[in-house]
C-alpha cells in the first residue's frame with residue numbers, strides 16, 4: 047500500500063504560470079444541462095414554503111454551521127479566514143485557467159491536476175468535480191431512472207401493508223428517520239423548529255412517509271437519499287436491489303456523510319435545488335453510493351457487524367506499530383500502544399475475558415474518524431479538502447493518511463498519558479478543538 | 481450523597497475509586513442525553529447520534545469515598561453491537577435505557593439485561609431507566625410493567641427525563657450506593673501485586689493522574 051505518495055511530496059503553492067480569467071460559469075451550466083436529469087419531481091416535498099432563519103446573535107460560517115468561539119477566539123478565526131480567503135481566490139483563478147485550457151471540460155487526470163486537487167477544489171465547482179472524477183456521474187448515466195425506482199420500493203412495501211416488523215427495508219427506514227433531525231442540528235439549513243419536532247409519529251401501517259420529514263427540504267432530501275440507499279444496498283431476498291456488493295441498509299454515521307454531500311451539492315446548485323430537488327438528490331445519491339461501494343473498504347458499514355471498519359482499525363494499528371512507529375513517524379504512539387497492551391493483557395488475563403474484541407480505546411476513536419470520513423471530527427473546511435482527495439482520484443488511502451497524520455500531530459499528547467483512558471479523553475477534547 | 485468537582489477541599493487529597501459504568505440501549509432512547517445531563521447538567525434537543533462510543537468522567541462523593549465514574553456511552557444501532565463487550569467487560573455498573581413511549585425499546589433493554597447477566601462481570605450493578613417521562617402523554621410502557629420486570633431481575637429501576645433532569649442524579653446515586661467497593665479494592669490489590677509484585681494498601685492504582693479534564697464537573701444533590 048502506497049501511503050506515502052512519492053509523486054507529490056513537494057507541493058508548492060506558487061508553481062503555475064499566469065492565468066487569464068476564464069468564464070467558469072459557462073462550464074458549470076453546461077454540466078447542469080445534462081439530459082440525464084429527471085423531469086418528474088417524485089419527491090414528497092411539502093408545499094408549505096420553508097424559511098431558513100438565522101438565529102439572533104449567532105454567527106454562521108458559509109456552509110450554515112453555527113460558529114463556535116469556545117476554543118479559538120473570534121479574532122484569531124477571522125484572521126485565519128481572511129488569510130485563507132486569499133488562498134481560495136488564488137486557487138480559483140488557477141482552476142479557471144486550467145478549465146479554460148480544456149475548453150470547459152474536465153481535464154483528464156494528470157499529476158498537475160492531482161496537485162491542483164490537493165490544494166483544494168474551488169467551492170463553485172467542487173460538487174461537479176467530485177461527481178465527475180469519483181465515477182459517480184458514469185454510475186448515474188449507466189442507471190437511468192434507478193433512483194426514482196428505488197424511492198418507490200418504500201412506497202410499494204407500505205402499500206403491501208408491510209411494517210418495520212416484517213420488512214428489513216422499512217426497519218432500516220425507521221432507523222434513518224430516528225437520525226434525520228439529529229443530523230447537523232447546528233446547521234441553519236438542517237435545523238427544524240420545535241413544532242415540527244413534536245409532530246406526531248406516523249401510524250405504524252401508514253402507506254405514506256410521515257409529512258413532518260418533508261417540511262424542511264434539506265431533511266426531506268436527506269431522507270430520500272438515505273431511503274434510496276437502504277433499498278439499493280439490501281439483497282433481493284429482502285426486497286432490495288442488491289446494488290452494493292454487501293448488505294448495508296442503514297448505518298449510523300452514513301447520515302453525516304449523506305448530509306454533507308447534500309449540503310455541498312445544494313449550496314453550489316442553489317437554484318436547481320429549489321426548482322428540482324430530485325435532480326440534486328440523485329447526484330448526491332450516486333456520489334454516496336460510489337463512495338460507500340467503490341471507494342471505501344468493503345463491509346465498512348455492513349450488517350455483518352461492520353467487520354470492515356474493525357479490520358481497518360487493526361490494519362491501521364499494524365501500520366503504526368510497524369518498525370516501532372518509525373515508518374510513519376509515530377514512534378511515541380507505537381510505544382504507548384505497546385505499553386497499554388501489556389497493561390490490558392494483565393487485566394484481561396486476570397478477569398478471564400476472552401480477547402475477541404481487540405480494538406484499543408484509541409482504536410474506537412480512529413474507528414469513528416474513519417466511519418464518518420471526518421465529518422463532525424474536523425472543521426468543515428478541512429473535511430472538504432480531505433474529501434477533494436478522496437473523491438477526485440486518490441480515494442480511501444487519503445483517510446488513512448489523514449488518520450496517521452492526526453495521530454502524529456498529537457503524539458505527544460497521546461503518549462503523555464500513561465493510562466489508556468486518559469489518552470482517549472485527551473484526544474476527544476482535541477477532536478473538539480479543530 | 482454528594483457530587484463534587486475535584487476542587488472540593490475535603491476530597492482534594494483523597495484518591496478516587498474508579499467505577500467503570502456503561503450505558504446501553506436502543507438508538508435514540510436518550511443515553512447520550514442522560515450522560516450529558518449527569519456530567520454537565522446540559523440538555524440538547526436533537527442530540528447527534530453517537531458513533532462507536534463516547535467517553536466521559538464525573539467525580540462524586542459518597543459518604544467518605546470519592547468515586548470517579550468513567551462513563552462509556554455506546555452507540556445504539558444493532559450493528560455496533562459487536563463493539564459492546566469491549567465497553568461492558570470490567571464494568572462495575574450499567575445503565576440500560578429505554579424510551580417510555582417506545583415499547584420495542586424495552587424489549588431491546590431486556591436483551592441487554594440478559595447479555596450482561598450472561599457475559600459481564602457477575603457483580604455488575606444494573607439500573608433499568610425508562611427515559612423521556614416528560615412525554616408522559618405519549619406513554620406506551622406502563623410503569624408497573626417495567627418495574628415488575630426490574631424487580632424480577634434484581635435491577636434498580638427508575639423513570640427519568642434527561643430533558644427536565646428528573647431522576648437523573650438519583651440513578652447514579654443509587655448505583656453508586658450499591659457498588660461492592662470492598663471487592664473492587666481487593667481486586668485492584670491483587671492486580672497491583674501482580675503488576676508490581678507488591679500490595680498497595682488496597683488503593684486503586686490503575687489511574688491516578690490528577691490532570692482530570694473535567695472543567696465544570698460540579699453538581700450537588
Ligand SMILES: Nc1nc2c(ncn2[C@@H]2O[C@H](COP(=O)(O)OP(=O)(O)O)[C@@H](O)[C@H]2O)c(=O)[nH]1
Pocket residue numbers: 228505506507508509510511512513514524525526527528529530556611612613614615640641642643644
Ligand atoms: N422529550 C425528551 N427527549 C429526549 C430526552 N432524552 C433525549 N431526548 C431526545 O431523544 C433523541 C435521542 O437522544 P440521544 O441522547 O442522542 O439518544 P441515544 O441515541 O440513546 O444516545 C434526541 O433528539 C434527544 O434530544 C428526554 O428525556 N425527553
Ligand SMILES: [Mg+2]
Pocket residue numbers: 511512513528529530553554555556
Ligand atoms: Mg448516543
